[in-house]
Amino acid sequence: MTTLITPRGAPMTTNRPLRPIVGVITADDSPRLLYRTDGGAWIVANHDPFMRAFGDAAIASILRAEYATGRDGLRALVAAGDYFDPNAPAEVEAADRTLRSTTVSLYRLPVDGDTDEISDAALQELLTAVATTAGDPMRAERAAAELTAPVAAPTVVCQAHAHLDRPRFEPIDLPGGGQYWPRTLFDTSDVAFLRELRAGGSMHARLSGPPGSGKTTLVDAAFGEDIICVQGHPDLTVASLYGQYLPGEPGSGTAWRWVDGPAVRAAREGKVLLIDEANRAPRDVDDALLSLTDKRRQIINADRPDLPPVTAADGFMVVVSYNHSDIGIRPLSASLLRRLSMHVRVDTDYGVAARLGVGDDLLQVAENLRTSGRRYGIDHDCEPAWYPQLADLEGAEAMRRHGPQAMFGPLTASATEPARVRDTARVFASVFGTVVTEIAELGPSN
Ligand SMILES: Nc1ncnc2c1ncn2[C@@H]1O[C@H](COP(=O)(O)OP(=O)(O)OP(=O)(O)O)[C@@H](O)[C@H]1O
Ligand SMILES: [Mg+2]
Structure with missing residues (x-):
C-alpha cells in the first residue's frame, strides 16, 4: 500500500502500480507532463492552448504529442511555446540549454492497465498538480531516467575506506583559524x-x-590575507566591482566621495580577486571582468x-x-570561461575527511554514494548524482554522540533531490544497521 499526496493535498492510499510522470511549468506558465507508455512511446501532454486562450483551464482538452526518444520528450517538456519540433536545430539547442538548468517535478500516479490508456481526467488532475503542488524536485535527466527504470540510482556496497590514501601534504593554518x-x-x-599559477602571472x-x-x-589556504573576496548574488553590479559614489563622511564637507570597488583594489594592490559563487551574479559581472583577465589586465571604467x-x-x-x-545559477559566458583558462x-578527498576525524562508517556510506552517483552521471550523460562532501561529513560526525538519526540530517543537508535522500537512507541503514527517517521528528516521546 502506498500513500500519495493528491493535487488537493489530501493523502490517499492505493494498491495500484504507481507510474512516474514528470511535470514542469514552462517559461510561458503552462504546465506540461512527460510519461512513457507501455509501448515505449514518450508522450508530452498539455492543455490545448486554443482552449486555454478562453481562460478556462478546467474545460480545456488535453493535447498529447508523441516522441520517439526520451531526449526529445524531455526537450518538448521544457521547450518554450506549445509545440516542439525535434528537427529544428534552434529549438533543440534552446531546449538543451534550458534542460541544463531546469529542475522538474516527478509525480507518481496510480494507473490501471496500459499507460497508452491514461484518461484525460487523470492527466488533467496531474496538470493541476504540476501547477499547484510540488512533486519530487529533481534534474530533468534524472526524472526521465525514472520513467524507464522506476528505481533509485543503484547503490553499491564497497569496501570501507581501507584504500583511502593518507594525506600527502602537511596541513596549512587558515587565516580564520583551523587547518x-x-x-x-x-x-x-x-x-x-x-x-x-599566481606567480606565473x-x-x-x-x-x-x-x-x-x-x-x-x-x-583561503592558498592566499590567506591576500584575497579580496566578492560574493556572487543576483544584485551584484558592475559598480559594486569597479567603484561608486557613496555619501561623504559626516563633517568632511563633501556630499559624495568616490570609493574604489574590490576589483580595482585587487588590481592596484596585486591581490587575488575571488568571485565566490560567480554564477549567481548577473551576466554583466562576467563582462566587467573581461578586460582584467585578458592580456590587457586593465579596468577601464x-x-x-x-x-x-x-x-x-x-x-x-x-x-x-x-x-x-x-x-x-546560470552558465558563465564563454568569453569569461576562455579567460579563466585553468579549470x-x-x-x-575522503582521505582528508578520515584525517579530520570522520568515522569509518560515514566514509563507507559516502564511498557507496560516490560510486553510485558517478556511475549515474556516466550512464545518463549528466552531472553525478549527489554524494556527501566534507562539509556534510563533518556535520554528521559532529552529531555522533546523539546517534544515527541525528547524524542523518546534516549528512544529507546539501542533497536537494528527495529520491537521492532516500538512496542515502538505504545505504545509511545498511552500514549503521538502523533505519532512519529522512527528517528528524520532534514529537511526543511515546
Ligand atoms: N582540504 C580540506 N582540509 C580541511 N578542511 C576542509 C578541506 N576542504 C574543505 N574543508 C572544510 O569543509 C567545509 C566546506 O568547505 P568550503 O566552504 O570551502 O566549501 P565550498 O566548496 O566553498 O562550498 P560552497 O559551494 O557551499 O561555498 C569547511 O568547513 C572547510 O573548512
Ligand atoms: Mg564556497
Whole structure:
C-alpha cells in the first residue's frame, strides 16, 4: 500500500502500480507532463492552448504529442511555446540549454492497465498538480531516467575506506583559524599549484564543484590575507566591482566621495580577486571582468572617464568559484570561461575527511554514494548524482554522540533531490544497521 499526496493535498492510499510522470511549468506558465507508455512511446501532454486562450483551464482538452526518444520528450517538456519540433536545430539547442538548468517535478500516479490508456481526467488532475503542488524536485535527466527504470540510482556496497590514501601534504593554518589539508592536484598539492599559477602571472582560475567540497577554503589556504573576496548574488553590479559614489563622511564637507570597488583594489594592490559563487551574479559581472583577465589586465571604467585605466599590479589574479547544479545559477559566458583558462573540478578527498576525524562508517556510506552517483552521471550523460562532501561529513560526525538519526540530517543537508535522500537512507541503514527517517521528528516521546 502506498500513500500519495493528491493535487488537493489530501493523502490517499492505493494498491495500484504507481507510474512516474514528470511535470514542469514552462517559461510561458503552462504546465506540461512527460510519461512513457507501455509501448515505449514518450508522450508530452498539455492543455490545448486554443482552449486555454478562453481562460478556462478546467474545460480545456488535453493535447498529447508523441516522441520517439526520451531526449526529445524531455526537450518538448521544457521547450518554450506549445509545440516542439525535434528537427529544428534552434529549438533543440534552446531546449538543451534550458534542460541544463531546469529542475522538474516527478509525480507518481496510480494507473490501471496500459499507460497508452491514461484518461484525460487523470492527466488533467496531474496538470493541476504540476501547477499547484510540488512533486519530487529533481534534474530533468534524472526524472526521465525514472520513467524507464522506476528505481533509485543503484547503490553499491564497497569496501570501507581501507584504500583511502593518507594525506600527502602537511596541513596549512587558515587565516580564520583551523587547518586546511592540501589535496593532490596534478603532480603537486592544490595549494602549491594555485600559488604557482599566481606567480606565473598570466593565468586565472576557476574552481567548480558541489557545495561543501572546499572551493572557498582552498583559495583561503592558498592566499590567506591576500584575497579580496566578492560574493556572487543576483544584485551584484558592475559598480559594486569597479567603484561608486557613496555619501561623504559626516563633517568632511563633501556630499559624495568616490570609493574604489574590490576589483580595482585587487588590481592596484596585486591581490587575488575571488568571485565566490560567480554564477549567481548577473551576466554583466562576467563582462566587467573581461578586460582584467585578458592580456590587457586593465579596468577601464566608463563611468569615470576622468580617471586613467587601472592596470593590474604583479600578483593580481582572478579566481572564480561556482557549482554546476543548484537553484538560481546560470552558465558563465564563454568569453569569461576562455579567460579563466585553468579549470579545476574540486571534490572531497575522503582521505582528508578520515584525517579530520570522520568515522569509518560515514566514509563507507559516502564511498557507496560516490560510486553510485558517478556511475549515474556516466550512464545518463549528466552531472553525478549527489554524494556527501566534507562539509556534510563533518556535520554528521559532529552529531555522533546523539546517534544515527541525528547524524542523518546534516549528512544529507546539501542533497536537494528527495529520491537521492532516500538512496542515502538505504545505504545509511545498511552500514549503521538502523533505519532512519529522512527528517528528524520532534514529537511526543511515546
Ligand atoms: N582540504 C580540506 N582540509 C580541511 N578542511 C576542509 C578541506 N576542504 C574543505 N574543508 C572544510 O569543509 C567545509 C566546506 O568547505 P568550503 O566552504 O570551502 O566549501 P565550498 O566548496 O566553498 O562550498 P560552497 O559551494 O557551499 O561555498 C569547511 O568547513 C572547510 O573548512
Ligand atoms: Mg564556497
